Every structure is written in C-alpha cells, then in structure tokens.
Amino acid sequence: MSKLGLIALIFIYLGLLFLIAYFAEKNKGSKVISHPSVYALSLAVYCSAWTYYGSVGMAATSGVEFLTIYIGPIIAAPLWIIVLKKIIQLSKVYNISSIADFISLRYGNSRFLGALVTIVCAISIIPYISLQLKAISETFELVTNSLEGIEGTSMVTDSTFYIALILALFASFFGTLSLDASKNKTGVMFSVAVESVLKLVFFLVVGIYVTYFIFDGTSDIYKKASLKLNVNTLSTLDGLSAGINWYFSIVLSFLAIFLLPRQFQTSVVEFTNRKQLKTSIWLFPLYLLLFNLFVVFIAWGGLLILGVNVNSDYFTLLLPMHFGDHWLAVLVFLGGLSAVISMVVVSTLALSTMLSNNLIIPYGFLKKLTKNRTSSSNEKMIKRIRRISVFVSIILAYLLYSSFNPSISLFTIGLISFLIIAQLAPSFFIGLFWNRGSALGSKIGIILGLLVVGYTYLLPFFTENVFSQNQFVEKGFLNISLLKPYALFGIEVLNPVNHALYWSLLVNIAAYLLFSVTKKGNYRERNYGEMFVNSEKAVELKENAYVWKGEAYVEDIQAILVRFLGYEKAEKALRVFRKRYDVNPSDKLADAKFINFSERLLTGAVGSASAKILISNVAKEKPVSLIEVLKILEENRETISVNKSLEEQSQKLLKLTSDLKSANDELKIQDQLKDDFLDTVAHELKTPITSIQASSEVLSDSEDMPLELRQKFLNNIIQDTERLNVLINDILDLEKMASGRDELTLEVQSLNQCLAKAINGISSIAKRKNVQVKFLTETNVEIKFDNSKMLQVFTNLLSNSLKFVPETKGLIQVQIEEDSQHVYCKITDNGKGIPEEDIQLIFKKFYQSKNQTFKKPIGSGFGLAICKQIVEMHKGKIYANPNIKKGAELIIQLPKLNL
C-alpha cells in the first residue's frame, strides 16, 4: 500500500473515532452507550500494542511465558472484582480521580506521596507510550514496504509525530470536558470500547487466516511445528525455575491490572453501576482468552514460514503480506492502531489528571488559583494545565521513542513499565487492609523499591542495550558477584524481570512495614487509614467518619468552593449537605463534617492534597489525638448501631401499639359480647326466679286458696325450676364449647339411627300434642360424627319444631340428602315459621334472646346457639332455609370427609 494512501486511511480512521466519541458524549443516557458491556470492553484497554504484536513475538521466542500477562487477570478475576469493589466504593465517596489521588488520600492527603505516585506513573507510562508509537511507526514501515518508514528525516516530516499530536488533541478535548476529573468521560470510554472490539476482531481474523487458510487447522500447525521447531521449549514450562518465574509474572500482571493508570481510569473512575462489574467478571476474562486463542499458532506459523530472522513481533503483518494479502495486513495494522490509540488516549488522560492534580497544582499553582477571583478563570486554568500535561506526556513519549534502540522488543519495554508501577502495590494494597500503614512507610517503600528496580533492571538494561557493555551484568557492581544486578545475593533462578520484581517488592514491603510500625503517622493518616480499611463503615458514615478539630468559618470555605466549582455547583452542594445533616444555614463555624465534605468536593477538581491545603489555608486546625481518631469509627459504629436498634425498637413499638390497639378493640367487642351474654343470662335466670318467688308468695299468703288453683301455682313453680335447670345446663354447655374445652368423640356411624333416636325421644310429647313426625329417608347414611352431641342437636331442633307447630294437624318431617361432599339433614315443620328478618339471627347466641320478636314459648333461648356450636365443631353448617313460605325448614350440613 502506498504511504500516502495509508496515511489518509489513518486520518480517516481517527476522524471516525472522533465522531464516535462525540456521538457518545452527546447521547450519554442511551442504552447502547450506557450498556455494562461498554465498561467491560473499555477494561480491554489493557491489551495494548504490546499485546497485539508483542505477545506473538514473545510466544515465538520464549514460548508460553507471554500467557502470564493474561492469565494473571483471568485467574484473579474473582479476587480482582472483590478488591475492586472496595476501591470503587472509596473512590466514588471521596471523588478520587486517579491512583495518585487514591494513595495520597489514604495516607492523609499527603502532597508528597501524591506527587511521588504521579512521578512513578509518569516514569512507567511515558516509555510505554513510546512503545506504542514505536509500534505504529514500525508497522507503518512494514505495511507500506518503505524503508525509511513513517519517519521523516526530522520531526516536522514524521507522520508518527502528527498521529501523536492528534491523539493528544483527542485526549485533551474529550478528557477535560468536565472540571471534576472524577466525572465520567463517556465519549472517550465508548470509543475505547469500540476500539477493543475492532482490535479483537482483526486479531481473530488474522488468527483464523493463519491457522485455517495458510495451514490446515491447529493440528496441522502443531504437527509441522513439532517436526521443525523445538516445540517443547515453546509450549511447556522448563522446570522449577520456569515455574517460579511463571508465578512471579502472574503476580506482576495481577498487580498491573489494578495499578496501571489506564486500568484505574477505566475500572474505577469510569465506573457507574454494579451491573458493570457483573458483566465484567465474565466478559473481561473471556476477552483476554479470545485474544490469546491464536497467539501460539500465529507464532509457530510465522516461525515455520518466515524463520527466525524477521521481527517476530510483526508476524501478524508479515504473514499476510508474505502471501500477498495486503488488505489483511492493512486490517491488522488498523487493529494495532486501535490498540495504540485507546492505550495512549486513556493513559495520557490519566497521567494528565495526575500531573495536574497531584504535582503541578499542589506544588506550584495553588497560590495563583486561590488568588483568581472567578471560578471560570480557575476552571480555565486547571483545564489548561491538564491539556498541556497531555501534550507534554505525548511529546516526551515521542522524544523517547525517537531515541530508541530499534532492537529492543516491545515486550521488554512493557515489562519495565509493569515493574515500575508494581512499586505502588505495597502502599496501595496493604494500605487498604492495614490501618497502621503510614505515609512515611509508603514513601520510603516506594523510593527504595524504585532504586532496587533501577539497580537490578534499568541499569543493566541500559549498560547492555545502550552502551553494549556486559561487564556490569556479568561481574557485578565493583566486581562483587553478590551484587550482580541479575542475580543479587546469589538468586539465579529468576529471569531478570522477576528477579527485579522479587527484590524490589521485598525491599519495598519491608521498608513500608518497618517504618509504619516504628514511626506512627499523624492523626490524619490514621483517620484515613481507618476509613479506607473499614470502607463499608466509612461509606456508611460519610462525613461522620472524619475527625477534625479547629476553627473555620463556613463563609471562607464557601468562598473556596465557589472559586473552584462555580457559584451554582457550590450552592447546590451546600444545599445537599445542609439537608443531609439538617444544618442551620446561619451557623457560622464549620464542623468536621463540613470540612470533610468540602475537601471531598475539591478533590475531584484539584486532587486530594491540594484540597487539604486549600481548606487548611482558611482554617485554624488543631491537632487531634490519635485516640480520638481511633475512637471515632468505633463510636460512630456504635452510634449507628444504637440508632439502628432504636429505630428498630420504635418500629417494633409502633407495631406493638397497633397490635395492642386492635387487641384492645377486639377485647372491647369481646367485653361487650360478654356483657350482653351476662345480661341475657341474668335476664333468663331472673324470669323463672321471679315467677317462682311470686307464686310462692301468693301461695304462702293465701291459705284460703282453692286446692285446684294452689295445685296450678305449685305446677308453675315446678315448671320454672325445671326451666332454670335446663338454662343452667345450657349455659354450661355453651361455655364449655365456646372455650374449646369440649372435645368430640368421633366415630363413623349411621346418621339415620341418630335421627331415629332423637325422633323417638320426643315421640311421647309429640303424641300428646298430636303432632305427626315423619322420617322420610330410608337409605342408610354413614359419616363420622359425635353421636351424643348430634343427638342433642336433633333433639333440640325437633323440640323447637314441636313448640311451633299448631296443636292440631302438626307435622314434622325429617329427611337426609347427600351430595359428593356433604350430608344434609332437613327438619321441616308446618308451624308459624321464622320471621324473614330473623332467619340470619336465630342462631346467634346473644342476639336471639334479646330480640324478643322471636320468643320461645318455653326454653332457655340458648338451644339453637348450642346446636350451632356443635355443628360447627363438626365443621358443618346450620341454617334455616330462607325459601320456605310456610313453616320452617332447618338444615344441618355436615361434611363427609375432613374430620
């Protein structure tokens, strides 16, 4: 492909990415752009040109070692998600926008630490960006077949330089839309996700091309490779030392997935919701797996066809070109370009935020910023600082790239980057779980770690590659063999990278622990230490988790907020704060909550260290004792739990109150019913007693009373006594059943017999009254029931009917009917019937005898109530048939089953 044509293609491609980012930024809320997989795919910024080209090179020269870089994140995915959750939680609460901010805040808004971390990141990332530029330049050269490549004779004629500039423009435009660096950069992230898809697809295409078009599938490649190549060393681990090396490499990549600024940017800063993590836990490892599917086969294929004398990093380009498929090479080139663009953009974005918020502003511009009168000029200045940082990082990277020794492979430079960034690991991870970790320990640990990396890796790397001297490596510093940079103190099993990792982390961790334990940090460090370690609680407590003592005026702090956030945003934030804590707007003195709240707001704009400095400029802070700091979380935890339990208690009390109220209502009803019952009972008892008393009195006062009349009075007394007796028994029966103390003796038996017995029982009275009683049913019905109880019911109903039928021509008919589930006993008479309005009421215990329109000629008035109780104990029903015009029909419905 012609040079110009490819350059045109590159710029068209970049233009498209601009449009995509712009479109995403405009349509933030849309389903596609806010889809959780966009987040997961943006994490794949991890796969840079180093992955895209370098892993093939690595596989071709050192075998499966390349896998460690991807296996680390894959095996660690579950653990990664757990730790990531904690980091995200903290970062969102404290408006953290970069890893430098994170570490600086953890160690008490340490300005120095923030700057140190920023420098570590810069040292790590700028060569990494150079590496990406190198990849573009070299691949450009290959695809266009031009010897001088994309590079012109000077910077002015070098296309790589312009590509770098466009990337810087892209990053600075979309990266600084919002002043608050902790805000999401939707446009950039969406374009990164799109690029992730493109690079994977193009890489898979070339993988399939090599495996299935050049060769006949994987087994074909393996067969040919095992004949020609030393496949064993390329596909297996070589003994114990290789195993240990593997282990270290996996650790290294695991650390990198957290610590690389671009990973922190995509995974933490751009995080918006939990769904994203759920998707990422499977999608991201899957992505990495897919990416590595064909690496080995491309490497072997390349070795088989092109031999060892070409740069194996670029097998993916060289293979299609070897077979004349230039279009495929261009596709691969675009995939690589995608990897480069996303990596460079996100990295410089992250780096520029760190440079501005953690290095430039706190160390130089803070005074100037506080002097600026308006928020808009501050915003402009901060944004300008960030944009310049973006350009400076990319230009630095370009300069570094142009001085590269072309023989250094992509993979080696990438590893340097990993090694350096790994020095943040102890301060980052241990600080998350150990509250004693101090700023001093962290600073000394990182610096010593860096020195060890310098001695064991960078120094020998430069002496070998730049100055081509081997003496230092082979003989050691000052010819002391114990100080050999690649085998310090005689440790020779590890490869140089892992060796450097081992020693640097050992020294780093040791220093961190030692200085943290021996010298206590100040109260601020301990306060944030507690908050980071107990992140769940700290998040719950929000501003309450922070201890601050001193004097500051709300007005002063408000002025700072306005200066950095603008009037509207500051006012809005204050409103939220006042509402949350129910603060009186007229309070003049600021409390710890307000201080912490304001620092947090400022952190997003100027970084945690600057935020602290800004606030402390207007506040007279008094030292807080360590004990107070340690107590605060404990106390707050207690207060919260006490509050919670109080809340629960009051909820319970409320429920109890309403329960009691309804119970009380129920009791009142019960009480009323009981009163009515007692009234009724009293009335019913008093009537016969009155009669007995009156009759006796009359008898005793009238000696001259005729014998016949005397006999009549005496009969009345006997009758009333009997009535009293029945009444008392009924009351006792009813009470017994109502209180559930009476139990049924159930047996399967003939209902007909029971009814017949009841009829027989009343037959003498019936005969006397000349009433006919007919039992119409002949078929025997057997169900389960209590014989004596049902006999009582039938007898009661029959006696009732007897009372109502006319003296002559009285007729009572009894019959049994049944359906599939029930048996119906019907007792019909030709008496005066039941008044319509009373049909529902006759069985009511209390109502009935009160309602005098249905007054029994004789009886207690409890008979039907008792019948009802008994039938209901049998799970049956008793009711009067409302459709009977003349006389009455009472029906007892009994279940055939369920007893």
Place this chain on the structure above:
Amino acid sequence: MKKILLVDDEPNIIMALEYALRKNDYDIFIARDGEEAITLLKELKPDLIVLDIMMPKVDGYEVLTFLKDHKEFQNKIQSIIISAKQKDSDIEKAMNLGAKDYIKKPFSIKKLVNIINKLLNSNT
C-alpha cells in the same frame, strides 16, 4: 274499681300477679305483649299499667312512649315497670318516658301491691 292492665309475656308471673291484685280488689286485665297492651289501653283506659320491658313485637319502652305521646293518656294512666333489666341506664330511660316506678325482677309481690295501692289511692 280501679282497672289495672298487666303486661308480661311470662304467663306464670302474670298468674301470680293477677291473683294477688284481684285479692286487693282491682279489676285486672292482661296483655301478653306490647301490641296487645296498646290495643287494650285504648279500649279500657286503665288507671294503671304494670309493664315488662322485654317482650315480643312491641316492647315496654314503646308502650311508655305511646302513653307519653298521646295526650288523652298522659297523667291519666300511671305505669310501673317490672323488668329483669337492672342497669341504671335502663331505669333512667323508663323513668324519662314517664314510668312512676321501676321494680327489678325478681320482686316481692307484697311490695309491688303496696306500691300500686299507694299510687292509686293518692290519686283519688
């Protein structure tokens, strides 16, 4: 001879009352419920009515109300309640409706006769 109307749905009580009052030279009429009582009141215009409260169809209160509402009976027919109801509210209600006395069941016949005698003799 003074006319007395006895109203109660308990025949045994009526029977004893009737016997005791006849012995005291009163002309005795009997009603088994409030409805019957009102009919007889209009026909007989008795001097006194002995009235139960809890009765079928029309209860004692309604009879009292009837008496109170009709001028021709007002202050002419005296009324005594005999009832098993013993709550103060019941008594108050009856007295407000114009009952001259309220006798709780069970009662002594002698006492009732004394009260009736007093009521009917003081009026003459």
